[in-house]
Amino acid sequence: MIIALPNKGRLREPAVELLKSAGIKVEADTRRLVASTNREDISVLFVRAKDIPEYVYKNAAQVGITGLDMVEETGVDVEVLLRLGFGRAKIVVAIPQNSEISSIHDLSGRSIATEFRKIAERFLENHGIDAEIVEVSGACEIAPAMGIADAIIDLTSTGETLRLNNLRVIHEILETEAVLIANRSYVDDFNVQALKTAIESVLNARGMVYLMMNVPEEMLEDVKSVAPGLKGPTVMKVESNGMVAVHVVIHESELFEVVQKLKKAGARDILVIPVQRLIF
Known part of the structure; x- marks a missing residue:
């Protein structure tokens, strides 16, 4: 069985530690794309968190740990086995403090900067909002100040970055956290269920x-x-x-x-x- 884990970022270390607590110790060399574990039948694939849902969907890995926001953004058909309780954050709509926008319905005819294009498109469609999406790859919070967009749809945990950039939240789209996902063809596989039980037992014991x-x-x-x-x-x-x-x-x-x-x-x-x- 192959487990896909984030190769960097805020989810990597908690994910590795969770596996360790569940009895799966990952090889220490962090430079390797594929790492062995203390179990001969389990290896770990280190890739970008945003790519993990796709890897699991295409069965390059049978299970993976990534953010629920990444699963929602890719839109691929994988099974969410467990919510893991770390990496909690929210995807929100935020605007400048001095903006004349007062609700999400005022976004019609405006531009919105985001890294989460698919989540943004579904949100706008569900609320009947006709707005332009400006896709960015990082530092989304500076887009309004640079004149690139009137609002942003972005991930926030404490809200501190938004405050530092003089932004305020007007709507919460999604609450996210780290999740254990599986390829739907392997949900009932013995090793996948054993992994789920082991991780769940660690979460229960906390x-x-x-x-x-x-x-x-x-x-x-x-x-x-x-x-x-x-x-x-x-x-x-x-x-x-x-x-x-x-x-x-x-x-x-x-x-x-x-x-x-x-x-x-x-x-x-x-x-x-x-x-x-x-x-x-």
């Missing part, structure tokens, strides 16, 4: 911790009320008279208060373990 503790049997219900866990705690008898062992998974954000409450409820010998993977 922010979760595993608690192990000993509890007086008569205090068990109090402990359960403090830490019910995902689907109830696991309770086991121990050799010590009147004690049970309780294992439970909780969110790390709850840990500060939960541990103190567990102690008050009679729990002792509390052990906190990070969760690497969680499969439901």
Whole structure:
């Protein structure tokens, strides 16, 4: 199986780290187009993020990690298996702060600069807007100041670049993030499903911790009320008279208060373990 990954940019390192957490370690040499992994049956193809949907669609790679915006822009027929939770951003319509434009419908008869031509065309068509698209390959945010366009359709994460260029958002077109995609002919392939399960288990485990503790049997219900866990705690008898062992998974954000409450409820010998993977 071949996995297509971005060869550079903000998605590359998180994608490589996600695969590593899922048990697939990519060869360290970043100069190679094709890299081997710790699994003989899996290799990685490093290409531009914008080209990954096309590579997967044409089966040059069976799966890939890229931005949802890239999938939408290419318009190719691939299966989105998972949203991965990193690389979050928005594709927006932005105009100069002092523009007389007040809504997207004021864009008719105007010009819009963008790198996302297909997304822009669909947006304009869906809203019945007759505007000229000016295709640019970078630095889209300077187009209005240079007199190239009246507005832009561009990707933004924090909005800082827009503010620095005296632009304001008037419409959000798409929320995007990194996604795992697959060639539709390989969606049910064993290796593809195994990869999906492995990555999903890493995503499920993020922010979760595993608690192990000993509890007086008569205090068990109090402990359960403090830490019910995902689907109830696991309770086991121990050799010590009147004690049970309780294992439970909780969110790390709850840990500060939960541990103190567990102690008050009679729990002792509390052990906190990070969760690497969680499969439901």
